[in-house]
Amino acid sequence: MANVCVITGGGSGMGLETARNIDKDVILVLTGRTAAKLENAKSILESEGHEVHVTSCDVSARKDVHELCLLASNLGTIKTVIHAAGLSPAMADPKTIIMVNAVGTKNVNMEFYKYMNDGGVIVDIASSSAYEAPAALVKHQIYEEAEYEEEKFIKHMTGEANLIPGSDYNKSGMAYVMSKNFVVWYAQKCAHEYAAKGIRVVSVSPGLIETDMGTREVEQADFAKQMIERTCAHRMGKPEELGFAIASIADERNGYLCGIDVLIDGGASTGKKFGK
Numbered sequence: 001m002a003n004v005c006v007i008t009g010g011g012s013g014m015g016l017e018t019a020r021n022i023d024k025d026v027i028l029v030l031t032g033r034t035a036a037k038l039e040n041a042k043s044i045l046e047s048e049g050h051e052v053h054v055t056s057c058d059v060s061a062r063k064d065v066h067e068l069c070l071l072a073s074n075l076g077t078i079k080t081v082i083h084a085a086g087l088s089p090a091m092a093d094p095k096t097i098i099m100v101n102a103v104g105t106k107n108v109n110m111e112f113y114k115y116m117n118d119g120g121v122i123v124d125i126a127s128s129s130a131y132e133a134p135a136a137l138v139k140h141q142i143y144e145e146a147e148y149e150e151e152k153f154i155k156h157m158t159g160e161a162n163l164i165p166g167s168d169y170n171k172s173g174m175a176y177v178m179s180k181n182f183v184v185w186y187a188q189k190c191a192h193e194y195a196a197k198g199i200r201v202v203s204v205s206p207g208l209i210e211t212d213m214g215t216r217e218v219e220q221a222d223f224a225k226q227m228i229e230r231t232c233a234h235r236m237g238k239p240e241e242l243g244f245a246i247a248s249i250a251d252e253r254n255g256y257l258c259g260i261d262v263l264i265d266g267g268a269s270t271g272k273k274f275g276k
């Protein structure tokens, strides 16, 4: 049976760039909500020699993710899941951000766990903004609710984001930060649990990357411009740089890379130490 790599958010940005770095004997399954983006990605990847299947799926809907698992498992052995689907502060209200980024990650990990076996890997894409979460708001007892008390989890996470004063953008920003802090924590929790089945789980936290999403945030927020100034090379990351890094992290030769977050931010988080 052929190996299958599923990429959520595979129609654009880092998801698409990761797909380009996956071995050509692996069947790619790309998903997202917009058919046109997926068809465009499919034609790019097919022209580069990949076998590609696309299907619509909203990761915040457990039923959609379940159907995605069925489709992928009918094509072969699901070896790799790159979960890159996500929404940024400029794109949605706090509740939608929690639904897609946090509940979506829980749905993807929990559903795919059932269909994956020894040697499988799940890479959850978080964000360097996960590290900006205020300590007072990081409550692991709320994070624990995600799996079995989803409504409570959504209410608590959205409520925390809405406590932040200021504009709607500020509230969505906090929802983003908290949702990505959850992704980092949840990937670690899953790593320790799924290891019993031989499945490796790791999260990746990109800094500002020049995708449609990243460019939109730089236009909207001054702190994003400051972040670029704090990087070693005073620039945003390129989607293809992240695509290569994410595919390498997923490679089975990286078997000891699990239960941890890999921060790829061009040095933005260390810039302050050196006067930037």
Ligand SMILES: NC(=O)c1ccc[n+]([C@@H]2O[C@H](COP(=O)([O-])OP(=O)(O)OC[C@H]3O[C@@H](n4cnc5c(N)ncnc54)[C@H](OP(=O)(O)O)[C@@H]3O)[C@@H](O)[C@H]2O)c1
Residues within 6 Å of the ligand: 008, 009, 010, 011, 012, 013, 014, 015, 031, 032, 033, 034, 035, 037, 057, 058, 059, 060, 083, 084, 085, 086, 087, 088, 100, 104, 125, 126, 127, 128, 205, 206, 207, 208, 209, 210, 211, 212, 213, 214, 215
């Ligand atoms: N760019 C940055 O600076 C940056 C920094 C840190 C972290 N990240 C994270 O990196 C990941 C990839 O982002 P990107 O920069 O590559 O941006 P992107 O090109 O906008 O990719 C995000 C993808 O997620 C899909 N998506 C959104 N909502 C979805 C849903 N409910 N269900 C399924 N798919 C959905 C989008 O497709 P549809 O709209 O068609 O659904 C899109 O293809 C995201 O998780 C993002 O939060 C980005």
